[in-house]
Amino acid sequence: MKKFWSIAVILIVALFLTACSETTTTEAPQENNNASTSLGTNLTTPEDISSIAVIEAISAEWALTGHASTDGPLNSAGTRDGCQPCHSGNGFLQHLSDNPYTPQADEEAGEEVELPMTMDCATCHTGAGQEMLLTGVTEGYVPFVDGAYEAGKETALCISCHNGRRDTVDMYEQWASGEGQPTDYPHYDAGALYSGMGGIEYPDVEYANSVGHQLLGCVGCHMPETEEGYVSHNFSMDIADIEASCGSCHSNTSDFSVGGNLQAELDELLEELHDAAVAAVDGAAAIGMSRLTFPFVDAAGEPVDIEKVSKEAFVAAYNYYLVYSDKSGGAHNPKYAKSLLQESLWKLQ
Numbered sequence: 001m002k003k004f005w006s007i008a009v010i011l012i013v014a015l016f017l018t019a020c021s022e023t024t025t026t027e028a029p030q031e032n033n034n035a036s037t038s039l040g041t042n043l044t045t046p047e048d049i050s051s052i053a054v055i056e057a058i059s060a061e062w063a064l065t066g067h068a069s070t071d072g073p074l075n076s077a078g079t080r081d082g083c084q085p086c087h088s089g090n091g092f093l094q095h096l097s098d099n100p101y102t103p104q105a106d107e108e109a110g111e112e113v114e115l116p117m118t119m120d121c122a123t124c125h126t127g128a129g130q131e132m133l134l135t136g137v138t139e140g141y142v143p144f145v146d147g148a149y150e151a152g153k154e155t156a157l158c159i160s161c162h163n164g165r166r167d168t169v170d171m172y173e174q175w176a177s178g179e180g181q182p183t184d185y186p187h188y189d190a191g192a193l194y195s196g197m198g199g200i201e202y203p204d205v206e207y208a209n210s211v212g213h214q215l216l217g218c219v220g221c222h223m224p225e226t227e228e229g230y231v232s233h234n235f236s237m238d239i240a241d242i243e244a245s246c247g248s249c250h251s252n253t254s255d256f257s258v259g260g261n262l263q264a265e266l267d268e269l270l271e272e273l274h275d276a277a278v279a280a281v282d283g284a285a286a287i288g289m290s291r292l293t294f295p296f297v298d299a300a301g302e303p304v305d306i307e308k309v310s311k312e313a314f315v316a317a318y319n320y321y322l323v324y325s326d327k328s329g330g331a332h333n334p335k336y337a338k339s340l341l342q343e344s345l346w347k348l349q
Contacts, residue, residue: 054230061234067119078116079103085141086161086188088116089123096128096140124157132156142191143167144198151195154217162218164192164322168200171318175311183306185294186322194218194332199322199340200315202347208335212249221245256331263329269341270324276348277316282308287317294321316344 062068078088081104085095094101101116123129132138136153138145141160144167151159164186174180192198196209213221222235224244232241237256246253257263277296278284284296284304295317296304309317319340323330330337 054228057226057228058230058233061232062121065233065235067235069118074119078118081105084116086165089119090117092119092123092129092161093127129157132160142195144169144192144195149195152214152217154219155191155194155214158218158222159191159195162188162190163195164189164198166192166198168192168198168318172200172203172315175314181306181309181314183294185291186318186325187291189322189326190218190328190332192322193326193328193330193337196333196336199336200318201340202315202343205343207343208339210333210335213332216249220248256329262331262334266323266330266337266341269338269345270320273316273320273341273345273348276345277313277320280310280313280316280348284308287320289321289325312344312347316348319344 066074074087077083078091080087081102084091084101084103086092088101091101103116106112124133133153133156136156137148137150138156138160139148142149142151142163143165144163149156149159165188166184166186171182171184174182186192186198189198194213196207196211196214199207201207219231221237222245223231223233224241226232226241226244232238237245239255242253242256246256274287278286281296281304283298285299286297288294288297288303293301293303295306295309295314298304323337323341326332326337
């Protein structure tokens with residue numbers, strides 16, 4: 001706990017140092033976009049936190065991540081109502097509050113809309129972010145979970161955005177009942193696999209699940225403690241940190257191929273599922289891998305009429321997209337990844 005508070009305070013100090021040392025053209029939104037960045041009264045300051053080297057190291061790592069984008073921010077998605085909870089700092093902090101940041105709604109009401117704030121230290125270490133770090137619970141942020149999700153302190157904050165962003169249970173029910181044919185694709189989906197719940201599942205099937213990585217949490221692999229004694233904030237899987245991440249459970253490992261033939265197995269399953277799904281849709285040539293082309297495209301790259309897509313073909317396309325775009329090689333949840341692909345394939349046969 002003491003280490004957590006140390007890092008939290010260091011990050012906030014880094015935030016203010018950065019704000020004082022740099023100029024920016026991105027203005028913090030006014031009126032309903034002024035989320036509080038107070039630390040609260042329960043934050044205690046350890047005696048040994050004043051290390052400028054650690055502050056500079058964490059700031060430098062963060063600045064190179066996608067979370068720290070200052071162009072837009074985060075590719076302008078932070079200006080759209082449906083995207084801003086995970087693409088802007090104030091959007092995230094105010095998402096489930098009584099005063100949400102809603103740029104499009106403000107514009108329609110005739111109010112001047114200024115640029116959203118980028119993600120910074122305060123985004124994760126104050127307000128809703130800080131609460132998730134303390135409790136390990138996401139309340140209303142994970143669409144495929146009804147209500148609160150006890151993800152754990154090492155995971156809750158990450159999975160609040162990196163979860164696929166889709167209510168897969170509702171999507172399946174709409175297809176199965178004939179009430180609708182939603183064409184949403186899994187978006188930033190690492191947590192959908194990691195949790196073992198975020199794929200589109202058939203209700204009559206029991207899906208396998210790997211719990212080992214869930215015990216370690218996102219932080220255990222993506223934010224290992226460095227040799228300098230602080231928690232890494234570049235979020236990448238650096239081979240130099242393999243002993244502190246994979247090596248904490250997998251002894252004597254020197255690379256990320258811990259699962260043996262897992263990647264090869266998944267590649268084979270992905271190819272087989274892709275071909276079977278395409279064959280099941282009249283006129284389809286491939287699974288569409290963008291929000292404009294999902295779930296299927298024809299030989300000219302144009303979207304296939306959704307009326308030609310069966311429930312089984314859609315489920316296959318969604319789970320294919322989920323595992324393929326996850327880019328972890330199945331490591332986020334090996335058993336669940338294989339189970340999703342295999343069950344989808346069997347339903348097409």
